[in-house]
Amino acid sequence: MLPRAGAKGAPPALPIAALLAGAAALLAGAGWLAFAPRALLGAVNAPSLVGLTHVFTLGFVGLVFAGTLQQLPAVMLVTDLAWPRLGLVALPLLLAGAGSVVAGFAAGFAPLPLALGGAVVSLAWLLLLAQLVATALRRWPKDAAGQALVASVAFLALTVVLGFALAGARSAPGVAAALGYPVRLHLTTGMFGAFLLGIAGAGQKLLGMFALAKGTAQWRLRLLGLLVALALLAEALAAFARLPLGPRPQLLLAAAAALQLLEVRAILRVRLRRRLEPPIRRYVLAHAFLPAAGLLALAGLPAAAAAAFLVGFVGLAVSGMLVKILSFLTWTARFAGGAGVSAGAPLLRDLFRGELEPVTTWALAGGAASLSATLALRQPALAPLAAGLLLLGSASQLAQAVHVVVAALRPVRSAAPPPAAALATTEEAGG
Amino acid sequence: MGSRFLDNRGLEPPDPMIRTLEALEGMAPGEVLVIHNDRVPVYLLPQLADAGAEYQVEELPDGSARVRITKGA
Numbered sequence: 001m002l003p004r005a006g007a008k009g010a011p012p013a014l015p016i017a018a019l020l021a022g023a024a025a026l027l028a029g030a031g032w033l034a035f036a037p038r039a040l041l042g043a044v045n046a047p048s049l050v051g052l053t054h055v056f057t058l059g060f061v062g063l064v065f066a067g068t069l070q071q072l073p074a075v076m077l078v079t080d081l082a083w084p085r086l087g088l089v090a091l092p093l094l095l096a097g098a099g100s101v102v103a104g105f106a107a108g109f110a111p112l113p114l115a116l117g118g119a120v121v122s123l124a125w126l127l128l129l130a131q132l133v134a135t136a137l138r139r140w141p142k143d144a145a146g147q148a149l150v151a152s153v154a155f156l157a158l159t160v161v162l163g164f165a166l167a168g169a170r171s172a173p174g175v176a177a178a179l180g181y182p183v184r185l186h187l188t189t190g191m192f193g194a195f196l197l198g199i200a201g202a203g204q205k206l207l208g209m210f211a212l213a214k215g216t217a218q219w220r221l222r223l224l225g226l227l228v229a230l231a232l233l234a235e236a237l238a239a240f241a242r243l244p245l246g247p248r249p250q251l252l253l254a255a256a257a258a259l260q261l262l263e264v265r266a267i268l269r270v271r272l273r274r275r276l277e278p279p280i281r282r283y284v285l286a287h288a289f290l291p292a293a294g295l296l297a298l299a300g301l302p303a304a305a306a307a308a309f310l311v312g313f314v315g316l317a318v319s320g321m322l323v324k325i326l327s328f329l330t331w332t333a334r335f336a337g338g339a340g341v342s343a344g345a346p347l348l349r350d351l352f353r354g355e356l357e358p359v360t361t362w363a364l365a366g367g368a369a370s371l372s373a374t375l376a377l378r379q380p381a382l383a384p385l386a387a388g389l390l391l392l393g394s395a396s397q398l399a400q401a402v403h404v405v406v407a408a409l410r411p412v413r414s415a416a417p418p419p420a421a422a423l424a425t426t427e428e429a430g431g
Numbered sequence: 432m433g434s435r436f437l438d439n440r441g442l443e444p445p446d447p448m449i450r451t452l453e454a455l456e457g458m459a460p461g462e463v464l465v466i467h468n469d470r471v472p473v474y475l476l477p478q479l480a481d482a483g484a485e486y487q488v489e490e491l492p493d494g495s496a497r498v499r500i501t502k503g504a
Contacts, residue, residue, distance in 0.1 A: 075444060078469045080494070143443050209445035209474055212452065272449065328474055336476040336488075348477040 010070035012333035014087040016405060018067025019326045021095060023398040025059030026315075030367075030390040037383035040374045044303045051105030053310070057190060058098035058121060061314055062156075064322050065198060066094055069128055069153065071329060073135045076146050076205050082134035090127040097121030104167070111171035118164035125157040144221035148201025151225055155193025155232070162186040182239040189235075191306070192228050192253050195314045200224055200260050203283065206321055207264065210280050211271035220263045227256040250297070257290045277349075278357035283320030285365060289313040292369075296376060304376035311390070312368035319364060319397055326401055327351050330408035351407045356400040363393030434463035440495060441469070448475045451500070455484065460504040471496040 029052055033039065039048040066087075074081045100117025104110045132153050141147050163186055169176040204221055208214065231252035237243040264287050276284065289312025296305035327348055335345035367389035374382040437454055439447035447468050452475075454464055466472075471488060475498075479486050483503030490496050 074470070075474060078444070205444050209448055212445070212449050214446050214449045272453070328477055331477045331480075332473050335480070336473070345480065347481045349481060 010081060010084045010087050012071075012329060014091060015067040015070040016326065016329055016333070018063050018070065018087070018091050019322055019329075020398075020401055020405065022060050022063035022067065022318075023322060023394070023401045025055060025063055025098075026319075026394040027391070027398045029055035029059065030387065030394040034384075034387040034391045037387040038380070040371070040383045040386065041378060041380055044375075047105050047108045050109075051102050054098070054102050054105060056310060056315070058094075058101060058160075061195065061318055062094060062098060062121075062125075063091075064318050065153075065156065065194075066091055066124075066128055068202065068321070068325060069132060071325070072202060072206075073132055073149065076149055076202070077136055077139055077141050079135060079139040081131070082138065083131050086127060086131050090124045090131070093120050093124035093127070097124055101163075101167075109170060111167070114167040115164075115171065118160075118167040122157070122160050122164045125153075125160045129153050129157040144218045144225070145201045145204040148197050148204075148221055148225050151229070152194050152198030152201055155189050155197065155228075159186060159190035159194050162189060180239065185232075185235045185239045187306070188249070188253070189232055191309055191314075192256065193232050195310075196256060196260060197225060197228050199314065199317045200263060202321070203317065204263065204267065206324070207267050207280065207283065210273075210324060211267065211276055212273040213267045213271040216263070216267050216270065220259050220266070224256045224259040224263070227252045227259070231256070254294055257294065261287055261290055277324070278352075278354075278361065279320040279323040281320075282357075282361040282364075283317050283324075285361065286313050286316030286320065289316070289368060292372070296372060299376075301376045304372040307375050308368065308372040311371055312365070315368060316361070316364055319360065319393075323352075323357075323360075323397070323400055323404065327404050327408075330405050334408045346407060346410075351404045353400060353403050356396045356403070359396040360393050360400060363389045363396060365393075367391075367393055434465055434499075437464065437466045439466055439468045444474075447472060448478075451475060452478065452482075455482065455500065455502055458502050460502050462502050464500045464502070466498050466500065468496050468498070470494065472498065 032055065033052055036048060039046065039052060042049060070081070070087045070091075073079075097117045097120030100113045101121060102117075104112070104114030104117055107113065132150055136146070136150050141150065162182055165175065165179050166181060166183060166186060169179055169181055200221055204216065208216060231249040234243075234245050234249040234252070238245050238249070264284060268284065289308045293305045293308035293313065296302075296308055331345075331348050331351060367386055370382050370386035370389060373379070374386050435454060435458070437450055439450060442450070447466070451464070451466050451472070458464060471490060476486065476488075479500060485501045485503065487499045488496055489499075
């Protein structure tokens with residue numbers, strides 16, 4: 001019975017569980033923030049704010065990325081996933097390690113859980129990177145999107161390893177003397193190398209598929225990847241060789257972000273599907289936060305800029321694709337038998353609760369905007385608003401994700417006999 | 432009722448999906464489209480069901496897949 005989604009890839013339960021866990025992590029982080037919104041008004045390197053940031057990056061974004069990597073590479077790279085059961089090890093490691101890291105921050109930079117969690121998360125991401133590279137080696141991607149996907153996961157693994165090194169530098173003077181505290185490199189590699197490049201690469205394919213857009217140019221994504229790589233190289237030279245590079249890395253990163261805006265615009269201009277579905281509209285809306293983050297950075301408000309970039313751009317983009325990918329995954333795993341769609345199967349759109357989509361989109365967008373405003377203006381009144389909106393948006397997102405899975409798992413009417421017609425063609429129309 | 436054939440092998444996503452859906456749009460209900468892709472088009476199948484089309488997938492020994500799609504009413 002082909003093509004069940006997991007027939008030659010990871011068992012479908014793996015990516016589905018990771019995507020649900022990612023959505024749950026966002027709700028947990030928003031709940032934490034709602035419980036202690038004044039964390040937004042303290043120092044940006046205070047334990048609670050760093051912990052909250054890692055719930056978002058390692059928990060929400062990391063788990064969604066990791067779950068997606070159990071399914072998307074086979075589609076994007078047009079080959080079978082290598083070691084399809086590796087996720088059974090890597091994903092629990094990722095979950096446990098991320099929990100330990102967050103607990104370490106929450107406990108005031110406690111060295112043991114930070115070091116332990118950092119090691120476990122690093123191992124998990126190195127395993128996932130090895131799996132992706134082994135998959136890509138079966139059919140090395142010639143297109144910019146496939147190459148960007150591989151590069152972004154390499155940068156994500158590097159980000160996590162740098163974070164582990166930072167944890168080590170906090171507790172071991174020898175590590176600190178050798179490496180210093182490459183916090184800025186850790187942040188830049190994660191935000192631009194992993195997240196921007198990952199969203200740009202996967203997004204070119206996914207947005208193209210969901211909006212039915214063809215013929216987009218490859219050069220923008222290639223140039224975007226090159227600019228990000230150059231910027232990160234410059235950041236590494238500044239961190240480890242103490243080279244005074246001034247604002248050059250930031251200019252390269254700003255140019256890369258501008259290219260992503262142009263890329264999305266170009267895809268939308270050639271789309272055949274004029275009315276985008278709500279999760280895809282959320283993905284597109286996410287890009288409004290890129291120029292906002294740039295303006296906040298120019299205004300000398302780096303924390304607000306980082307919030308707009310992470311929660312606004314990355315959060316909305318990942319949220320949109322999470323719901324969309326989850327619906328395809330569960331539907332295909334449950335209903336798409338080789339003999340055709342199972343009798344009584346719901347339509348893809350029937351898996352959604354339509355009323356939740358605008359709530360998710362606008363609560364997360366409003367939450368990201370008010371979060372940035374809180375960090376920029378240091379207004380105590382804004383912090384609960386940001387926390388409340390993010391809580392609402394993440395609860396709505398999780399409810400939608402759970403509903404998609406539950407709706408797909410509901411029993412269906414008894415299956416009809418499969419069509420018996422043999423494959424036969426009488427007219428050739430394509431080549 | 433005749434059938435049409437699309438060889439989507441060698442194309443990068445999303446082109447196989449778009450070619451297939453475009454071809455289906457120009458066909459009459461009951462007409463058959465057979466596509467040959469490098470792999471089973473997992474992102475296409477739910478959209479075929481949404482469009483009311485019936486399909487039958489045959490995986491070939493080289494890993495490619497043929498899908499016989501009958502356009503719905």
